[in-house]
Amino acid sequence: MVVGKMKLTFQKRVKLVQGLGLLSWLATLCGAITFTLGCFLKTEFRRRSEVMDNTDIHCVPNTLMIVGLASMGINYFAGRICQDALDAGRFPRWKTFLKPFYGCSIFVTTLMLIAVILSYVMKGSLESSLKIGLKNGIRFYKDTDTPGRCFQKQTIDHLQMEFQCCGNNDYKDWFEVQWISNRYLDFSSKEVKDRIKSNVDGRYLVDGVPFSCCNPRSPRPCIQYKITNNTAHYNYDHHTEELNIFIGGCREALVNYYMGLMNTIGGVVLSVFLIQSSVLASLRLLQTSMEAVAGQENVEIETEGYLLEKGVKETLMEYLDPVLKLMWLNQVTSPEDTGTKNADS
Amino acid sequence: MAVLPVKFTKTKRDKLAQLLWVLNWISVVTGIILFSLGVFLKVEINKRQDLMAERQLQSVPNLLISVGLIACGINFLGGKICYDCVDTSKFLRWKLVMLPYIICTFFFTLSILVGGLMCYSLHGQLEESLGLGLREAMRYYKDTDTPGRCFLKRTVDLLQIQFQCCGNEGHRDWFQIQWISNRYLDMSRREVVDRLRSNVEGKYLMDGVPFSCCNVNSPRPCIQYQTTNNSAHFNYDYQTEELNLWMRGCRQALLDYYTDILHSIGLTVLIIWLFELSVLTGVRYLQTSLENVWRRGDPECESEGWLLETSFVATARTNFNIIKNLGKFNQINTASNGDPNIDRPSTAHYGPDNVPPKSTPIAS
Numbered sequence: 246m247v248v249g250k251m252k253l254t255f256q257k258r259v260k261l262v263q264g265l266g267l268l269s270w271l272a273t274l275c276g277a278i279t280f281t282l283g284c285f286l287k288t289e290f291r292r293r294s295e296v297m298d299n300t301d302i303h304c305v306p307n308t309l310m311i312v313g314l315a316s317m318g319i320n321y322f323a324g325r326i327c328q329d330a331l332d333a334g335r336f337p338r339w340k341t342f343l344k345p346f347y348g349c350s351i352f353v354t355t356l357m358l359i360a361v362i363l364s365y366v367m368k369g370s371l372e373s374s375l376k377i378g379l380k381n382g383i384r385f386y387k388d389t390d391t392p393g394r395c396f397q398k399q400t401i402d403h404l405q406m407e408f409q410c411c412g413n414n415d416y417k418d419w420f421e422v423q424w425i426s427n428r429y430l431d432f433s434s435k436e437v438k439d440r441i442k443s444n445v446d447g448r449y450l451v452d453g454v455p456f457s458c459c460n461p462r463s464p465r466p467c468i469q470y471k472i473t474n475n476t477a478h479y480n481y482d483h484h485t486e487e488l489n490i491f492i493g494g495c496r497e498a499l500v501n502y503y504m505g506l507m508n509t510i511g512g513v514v515l516s517v518f519l520i521q522s523s524v525l526a527s528l529r530l531l532q533t534s535m536e537a538v539a540g541q542e543n544v545e546i547e548t549e550g551y552l553l554e555k556g557v558k559e560t561l562m563e564y565l566d567p568v569l570k571l572m573w574l575n576q577v578t579s580p581e582d583t584g585t586k587n588a589d590s
Numbered sequence: 591m592a593v594l595p596v597k598f599t600k601t602k603r604d605k606l607a608q609l610l611w612v613l614n615w616i617s618v619v620t621g622i623i624l625f626s627l628g629v630f631l632k633v634e635i636n637k638r639q640d641l642m643a644e645r646q647l648q649s650v651p652n653l654l655i656s657v658g659l660i661a662c663g664i665n666f667l668g669g670k671i672c673y674d675c676v677d678t679s680k681f682l683r684w685k686l687v688m689l690p691y692i693i694c695t696f697f698f699t700l701s702i703l704v705g706g707l708m709c710y711s712l713h714g715q716l717e718e719s720l721g722l723g724l725r726e727a728m729r730y731y732k733d734t735d736t737p738g739r740c741f742l743k744r745t746v747d748l749l750q751i752q753f754q755c756c757g758n759e760g761h762r763d764w765f766q767i768q769w770i771s772n773r774y775l776d777m778s779r780r781e782v783v784d785r786l787r788s789n790v791e792g793k794y795l796m797d798g799v800p801f802s803c804c805n806v807n808s809p810r811p812c813i814q815y816q817t818t819n820n821s822a823h824f825n826y827d828y829q830t831e832e833l834n835l836w837m838r839g840c841r842q843a844l845l846d847y848y849t850d851i852l853h854s855i856g857l858t859v860l861i862i863w864l865f866e867l868s869v870l871t872g873v874r875y876l877q878t879s880l881e882n883v884w885r886r887g888d889p890e891c892e893s894e895g896w897l898l899e900t901s902f903v904a905t906a907r908t909n910f911n912i913i914k915n916l917g918k919f920n921q922i923n924t925a926s927n928g929d930p931n932i933d934r935p936s937t938a939h940y941g942p943d944n945v946p947p948k949s950t951p952i953a954s
Contacts, residue, residue, distance in 0.1 A: 389809035402806045406751060429810045433832035456812040459801040461747035464734035467801040475840045479776035 249526075249552030253534045255545040261534075262330050265527045269324035272524045273317050275517040279357070280313025282510050293499065295400045296300065298377035301370050305507065308360040309514065315353040316521055322346065323528050330531050334546060343532060348564055350525050357518045364402065364507040371503060375496045379413040386455070388425040388554070402457040410495035411458035416472075423448040424455060454490055463488040526552060592896035598879040599892050606879075607675040610872045614669035617869055618662050620862045624702075625658025627855050635853060638844070640745050643722035645715050650852075653705045654859070664695055668873060678889040681880050688877045697872050701723070702863045709856030716848055720841045724758045731800070732771040747802040753847065755840035756803035761817075765838075768793040769800060791952070799835060808833040871897070 255263065287306035290297070313403040326343075383402045388394040405411055412418035430437050432448055441449055453475045461465035468489050471477040534550030553560050598606070606882050630649035635642070671688065674680035727746050732741040750756055757763035775794055786792055797818040804812035813834050816822040879895030886893065898905045 395809075398809070399806055406806075425811050427808075429824055434824075456801045456804045456814070457806070461744050461751070461802065464740075464743070464771075466770050469801070479774055 247551045247554060248557065249530070251530060251534075251550050252547060253326065253530070253550050254547045258531070258534055260547075261527060261531050262327055265327045265524070265531060266324060266441060268520070268524050268527065269320045269327060272320040272517075272520050273324070275520055276313050276316035276320055278313075279316065279358055279514060279517055280310055281284065282513060283307070283309030283313055286506065286510060288588040289503070293404070295397070296370075296375060296378040296382050296404060296495075296499070298374045298381070299370075302367050302503075305360060305364045305367060306504060308356060308363065308509070312353055312357050314431070315349075316357070319346075319350045319353060320521070320524060323350075323524055326528060327531065330535055333539065337539065347525070347529070350521075353517060354521050354525065357514055357521065361511040361514050361518075362463055362513050368500070368504060372496065372500050375499050376413065379496055383418055383422050383424070386422070386424045390428070402455065403497075404495055405455070405457040405491065408498040409460070409491050410490040410493050410498040411454060412494050413496055414494040416454055416458055416490055416494075417421065419454045419458070420450060420452050423450060425449060425451070454568060460488050460491055463490075464487070592894070592900070593898040593902060595894050595896040596875060596879075597892060598895050600890050603876070603879055603883075604676050606872060606876050608811060609673075610672040610869065610876060613670050613869045613872065614672055615651065617665035617685075617866060618633075618669070620865060621658050621661030621665055623655055624659070624859065624862060625662055627858060628652070628654030628658055629857060631851065636850070638749075640718045640742060641723045641727050641749065641844070643726070645719040647712065647715060647719060649704050650705070650708050653701075653708065654855075657698075657702055658707050660698060661795075664691075664698060665869075667691065668869070672873065672876065677924060678880070678883065680746045682883070685884070688873075691719070692870065692874055692877060695866075695873070699863060699870060701865045702859060702866060705865055706856050706859035709852045709859065712852055713845075713849060715840070719843055720844050721758065724841050724844075728758060728763060728769070729767055734771065735773070737920055747800060749840060750800070750802035753840060753843040754836050755838045755843040756799060756836040757839055758841050759839040760837070761799050761803055761835050762797045763907075764798050765795060768795060768886070770794060770796075773796070801833045804913045805833050805836050810834070846938070889908070 279321065283306045286309065287303065290300075290303055290306065294300070315326075326339050329339065382397050382404075385391070385394040385397045386401055387398070389398050427449070432438065437449065441447055444450055451470065452473065453470035456469055457465070459469060468478055468486075473483050474480055474489070475483055527554050530550040532547045533552075533554075537548035537550075538544055538546065555563070628651045631654065632648070635647055635651065668691070671684050671691065674684060724945055727742050729745055730736070730742045732743070733739045734743050772794070777783065781793065785796070789795055796815070798815035798818065801812070801814055802813060813823055813826060813831075817835070818828050820826055820828055874897055875895040877895075878897075878899075879893045882893035883889060883891060884893070902909075
């Protein structure tokens with residue numbers, strides 16, 4: 246049962262070759278674009294690697310980069326094959342190359358689709374990675390004298406100002422963490438001693454936030470200490486004041502940012518996938534129609550081209566057989582089998 | 591004696607014409623580059639218009655934009671002319687246009703040079719404009735309820751955060767203005783009333799700065815109020831603490847930023863000017879060599895091309911005389927009673943005898 250049968254006159258074949266030539270150039274360019282997008286996404290993840298706990302999410306940009314490079318190679322060869330297609334003398338040398346070529350191309354094209362699906366599937370992993378990373382960042386905010394953690398304060402401050410967010414889930418996370426180092430606390434003062442005593446773990450907790458949580462759009466100078474205490478500030482109500490500090494948490498801000506980025510990239514990669522598939526389909530049609538011409542005296546006859554000679558399942562089995570045979574060969578035969586074999590010989 | 595003459599064979603002329611065609615198209619691209627540089631500079635200046643006092647800063651980007659557009663047009667025409675110059679018959683179409691075109695392009699390249707040099711001359715005006723603008727912006731920082739000034743607080747805060755600067759010259763500028771609005775001052779408190787009374791103009795001044803002056807690189811949480819009071823904070827010395835607030839003034843920061851942009855743009859414009867000048871020189875050589883070919887009548891012969899036919903001084907003198915005579919053309923010669931024909935010999939022919947007729951007496 247032939248899949249995708251199509252009659253092609255000589256004129257149509259020529260047009261197909263021309264169209265395929267252009268399309269393969271376009272697809273090479275799209276492969277380069279995919280690679281660039283992968284690099285860009287990777288740099289974006291690396292920039293904020295300090296607030297991410299693990300690098301699981303890096304599989305998306307890595308896949309995109311591999312797919313981009315591979316598709317550039319595939320489309321280059323597709324262009325070369327297409328150039329030789331109308332020349333009956335040069336075309337046969339590509340014969341043995343074609344089967345593994347199709348196998349590789351279909352694998353790479355499905356990998357493109359997988360990359361797009363991954364970018365949606367990995368959202369949960371990204372969120373949990375950011376949750377842990379931000380929690381640690383806020384916890385080690387005060388440790389500017391500890392090597393390895395001395396840049397956490399800078400990182401968190403920059404992050405909060407750039408993404409206009411405060412804390413992990415929201416600004417109240419800062420109330421639960423001691424973010425002022427003991428080096429800057431006057432232990433001789435009664436207020437400090439009282440506060441530390443009132444806490445179970447002996448931590449100095451305040452209802453204040455760092456200056457990087459301050460919202461520049463606020464009409465009044467920033468209130469960052471004694472936020473929940475309405476009487477400490479004139480004409481101030483903690484519940485109705487919205488513009489004073491950033492209310493939203495940094496985790497949500499970062500997840501939204503990265504998902505937006507990956508959605509856009511996913512859209513572009515999907516269109517690249519469509520272009521790549523059409524290149525492969527056209528190449529297959531061209532190859533099969535040219536094979537019917539081979540050996541004929543009159544090159545300008547009408548021939549039939551098809552996508553698959555047998556049905557989809559049979560073609561798949563044909564491809565997977567050599568791969569499976571390689572896998573069986575690697576298996577060690579059990580001793581009783583070898584025993585019976587020796588007895589027989 | 592011609593200025594810088596060069597002999598051109600037919601093949602050399604053709605190659606020159608083709609090369610100039612390509613170079614003219616490259617010049618169209620450089621014209622687009624000039625245009626986009628002008629647009630970029632205009633956008634950058636407009637972004638911070640709130641912080642700049644009124645000065646003639648828009649002239650430079652406007653000049654670059656117009657010069658860029660005109661360059662595209664002129665070089666497009668030049669490309670067409672050079673393309674046609676390969677064929678001597680087509681050259682005749684452009685023969686009369688070429689010299690005016692070269693003169694126009696010469697003056698136009700002068701304007702590119704002026705644009706490039708102006709980029710370097712803006713420094714003083716920029717400094718003055720920024721100094722005044724920033725002072726006004728800081729003064730109206732607290733007026734977030736006044737229409738027209740309500741965004742100044744946000745602008746100044748974002749500026750100080752982005753450019754990592756504080757105040758006009760330094761953070762002490764904030765000590766001299768009231769940047770906390772009276773709406774947020776508790777007038778019933780004694781401390782507030784004391785502070786207001788102690789100031790001559792009744793302003794609430796303090797040794798504090800807005801949060802946007804806080805230095806991100808500081809190892810300790812930001813100290814923005816009572817910055818000069820060492821005893822108000824533990825383990826703090828105002829004189830030695832450098833990382834707490836941004837040390838640089840915003841005027842210097844913005845000036846450095848704009849100076850960098852203007853210097854890069856100026857350098858690019860000067861390089862483009864040199865390129866345009868070389869293209870113009872090529873076109874002049876092509877024009878003079880083709881004219882000489884046309885004068886001799888033989889399209890295949892070797893001809894000479896030059897920049898100026900006679901020496902520089904002689905050319906200047908002839909052009910000056912032409913301009914003077916242009917002026918004289920409009921003048922009337924008052925010596926002969928306004929009749930321009932009075933001294934001209936008569937050229938009329940009076941029949942076969944050529945005897946002029948007697949004038950008939952008028953009957954009185």
